[in-house]
Amino acid sequence: xxxxxxxxxxxxxxxxxxTVELDDPRPDEIRVRVxxxxxxxxxxxxxxxxxxxxxxxxxxxxxAGVVESVGSAVxxxxxxxxxxxxxRSCGQCARCQSGDPAYCYSMPMLNYIxxxxxxxxxxxxxxxxxxxxxxxxxxxxxxxxxxxxNVLKLPDDIxxxxxxxxxxxIQTGAGGVILALAPAKGSSILILGGxxxxxxxxxxxxxxxxxxxxxxxxxxxRRALAQELGATHAIDPAAGDVAAAVRAILAxxxxxxxxxxxxxxxxxxxxxxxxxxxxxGIVGIPAPGTPMPGDLGTVLTFGQTVRGIIxxxxxxxxxxxxxxxxxxxxxxxxxxxxxxxxxxxxxxxxAAQHHGDCVKVVLTLPEG
Numbered sequence: 001x002x003x004x005x006x007x008x009x010x011x012x013x014x015x016x017x018x019t020v021e022l023d024d025p026r027p028d029e030i031r032v033r034v035x036x037x038x039x040x041x042x043x044x045x046x047x048x049x050x051x052x053x054x055x056x057x058x059x060x061x062x063x064a065g066v067v068e069s070v071g072s073a074v075x076x077x078x079x080x081x082x083x084x085x086x087x088r089s090c091g092q093c094a095r096c097q098s099g100d101p102a103y104c105y106s107m108p109m110l111n112y113i114x115x116x117x118x119x120x121x122x123x124x125x126x127x128x129x130x131x132x133x134x135x136x137x138x139x140x141x142x143x144x145x146x147x148x149x150n151v152l153k154l155p156d157d158i159x160x161x162x163x164x165x166x167x168x169x170i171q172t173g174a175g176g177v178i179l180a181l182a183p184a185k186g187s188s189i190l191i192l193g194g195x196x197x198x199x200x201x202x203x204x205x206x207x208x209x210x211x212x213x214x215x216x217x218x219x220x221x222r223r224a225l226a227q228e229l230g231a232t233h234a235i236d237p238a239a240g241d242v243a244a245a246v247r248a249i250l251a252x253x254x255x256x257x258x259x260x261x262x263x264x265x266x267x268x269x270x271x272x273x274x275x276x277x278x279x280x281g282i283v284g285i286p287a288p289g290t291p292m293p294g295d296l297g298t299v300l301t302f303g304q305t306v307r308g309i310i311x312x313x314x315x316x317x318x319x320x321x322x323x324x325x326x327x328x329x330x331x332x333x334x335x336x337x338x339x340x341x342x343x344x345x346x347x348x349x350x351a352a353q354h355h356g357d358c359v360k361v362v363l364t365l366p367e368g
Contacts, residue, residue: 001021001022001024001143002019002020002021002022003019003020003021003022003141003142003143004017004018004019004020004141004142004343005017005018005019005020005058005123005130005138005140005141005142006058006059006060006140006141006343006346007020007056007057007058007125007130008046008047008055008056008057008058008059009055009056010055011047011048011049011055012048014347015047015140015346015347017343017344017346018125019125020058020123020124020125020130020141021123021124021125022122022123022141022143022144022145023122023123023145024069025069025070025071025074025145026071027071027072027073027074028071028073028074028147028148029070029071029074029145029146029147030067030069030070030071030074030077030083030145030146030147030148030151031067031068031069031070031143031144031145032063032065032066032067032068032083032085032137032139032143032144032145032146032151033065033066033067033068033142033143033367034060034063034064034065034139034141034142034143034144034365035064035065035066035160035364035365035367036063036064036065036159036160036161036163036164036340036362036363036364036365037060037062037063037064037139037140037164037343037362037363037365038062038164038165038167038168038169038360038361038362038363039060039062039346039349039350039353039361039362039363040061040062040165040168040169040196041195041197041285042061042168042285043059043060043061043134043140044350045285046059046112046134047059050285050288051112052112052113052114053112053113053114053131053134054114054131055131056125056130056131057114057130057131057132057134057138058123058130058131058132058134058138058140058141059134059138059140060134060137060138060139060140060141060144061085061086061087061111061134061135061137061138061139061167061168062085062086062139062164062165062166062167062168062169062362063084063085063137063139063144063146063164063167064082064083064084064085064154064160064161064163064164064167065082065083065085065144065160065365066080066081066082066083067079067080067081067083067151068143074148075148076148076151077148077151077153081153082153082154082155082156082160083146083151083152083153083154084151084152084154084163084164084166084167084320085135085136085137085139085144085146085150085151085167086135086150086151086152086166086167086168086171086311086314086316086320087101087102087107087111087135087136087150087167087168087311087316088110088111088135088136088137088146088147088149088150089101089102089104089106089107089110089149089150090104090105090106090110090149091149093105093106099315099318100313100315101149101314101315101316102310102311102312102313102314102315103310107310110133110136111133111134111135111136112134112135113133114131114132114133114134115129115131115132115133116133121133122138122145123138132145133145135150135168136149136150137150140346140363142343142365150316152316152317152320152321154324155324157328158324158327160364161338161340161362161364162327162334162335162338162362163324164362165196165334165337165338165360165362166320166323166324167316167320168311169196169197169200169360170196170200170323170332170334171200171311171312171314171316171319171320171323172197172200172283172309172310172311172312172314173196173197173198173199173200173201173202173203173204173260173283173312174200174201174203174204174207174312174323174326174332175204175311175312175313175314175319176197176201176204176258176281176283176309176312176313177189177201177204177205177208177210177256177258177281178204178207178208178312179312179313179314179319180281180307180309180312180313181256181258181279181281182208183205183208183209183210183255183256184255185208185209185210185211186209186210186211187210187211187212187255187256188210188211188212188213188214188250188254188255188256188275189201189205189210189212189213189214189254189255189256189257189258190214190215190216190246190254190256190257190258190270190273191205191213191214191215191216191226191231191257191258191260192216192257192258192259192260192261192266192270192284193216193217193259193260193261193284194215194216194217194219194222194223194225194226194234194359195222195260195359195360196337196359196360197260197283198215198217198226198258198260199222199225199226199229199337199359200337201258201260202215202226202229202230202231203229203230203326203331203332203333205230206229206230206331207326207331207332210256211232212232212233212249212250212254213230213231213232213233214231214232214233214234214235214246214249214250214254215227215231215233215234215235216234216235216237216242216266217234217235217236217237218236218237218238219356220236221356222356222359223235223236225336225359228336229333229336233249237266241269242266242269242270242273243269243270243272243273246273247273250275252275252276253273253274253275253276253278254273254274254275254278255275255277255278255279256278256279256280256281257270257273257274257278257279257280257281258280258281258283259280259281259282259283259284260283260284261284262282262284262285262286262287262290263284263286264286264287264290264291264293267280267282267286267290267293268293268294270293271293271294271295271298271299271304271306274302274304275302276302276303276304277302277303277304277305278302278304278305279304279305279306279307280293280294280304280305280306280307281307281308281309282306282307282308282309283308283309283310283312292306293306294306336359337359337360338359338360338362339352339358339359339360339361339362340361340362340363340364341361341362341363341364342363342364343363343364343365343366345363346363349361349363
């Protein structure tokens with residue numbers, strides 16, 4: 001079928017809205033009419049060539065909408081169901097079987113290579129293939145193909161524009177703290193970056209009961225929002241030595257740190273903020289070749305841990321319903337993060353997010 005998609009044609013160039021052809025669902029595929037889709041930093045990294053995703057491509061991996069049709073082997077959802085779409089996993093490997101689908105052995109093949117595992121692409125234009133299947137969806141389009149492992153039914157009370165970013169950014173931030181770091185009640189945490197993932201981490205830390213929640217963020221409005229969401233302290237990195245500022249709050253250092261930047265200078269400074277047995281969790285995408293942060297002797301002496309976190313260690317079928325329950329209870333006020341733009345304004349929306357005018361951009365698509 002013909003669909004309208006935001007196509008990435010070259011690194012450094014804006015997305016262009018174009019008509020492309022989407023395959024009919026195969027037996028294991030689900031066609032979703034996309035109602036809303038979040039814009040994540042990972043989409044922009046892929047557009048700029050930071051992932052093995054050939055251009056031209058249709059990106060987008062925080063989709064939400066209505067199931068339009070399903071393949072013959074699909075039983076989890078049916079036409080008419082409201083769904084959120086998240087990352088894809090195989091469901092068969094040891095990681096998936098142990099409840100860790102974010103570390104599925106097939107994660108790169110199923111999410112990052114721009115095609116189905118058999119090498120076919122679900123999108124084409126004028127007979128030429130267009131890279132598809134980004135995170136098992138490519139939802140920067142009016143319709144997307146997804147799979148049972150990366151869709152889940154939504155209750156009727158959550159709007160699509162709030163459900164969409166649960167598929168990646170929100171579960172990465174909140175899950176990165178609640179699930180991956182699992183801080184003890186009353187413990188301290190340092191969160192580097194006050195974007196959507198960082199602020200989701202703030203909310204996760206508040207839900208977990210952290211006693212001291214410190215955020216480092218250059219934008220004043222985001223620092224203020226972080227404190228509104230539960231941060232006890234907010235530091236402007238331009239004001240001076242971040243490690244010294246953190247140590248002025250907690251002389252012994254923080255129990256946990258959570259980095260959303262991937263920047264080597266910030267990661268290095270963060271290691272100087274850790275308490276003995278402190279843990280640094282990294283979700284920010286680093287430049288290729290970025291070394292592990294910290295001095296090995298210091299890490300050894302103080303028993304510190306550095307670990308990567310993908311998708312907040314989330315099992316979406318379990319954790320996204322938990323996030324929706326927190327939203328209902330007022331503990332995860334997504335409305336304070338999300339700003340909607342019409343799908344046709346994708347480039348203006350990205351510019352607004354980049355300039356700090358908003359925290360989390362979600363694109364809304366017209367029905368039909």
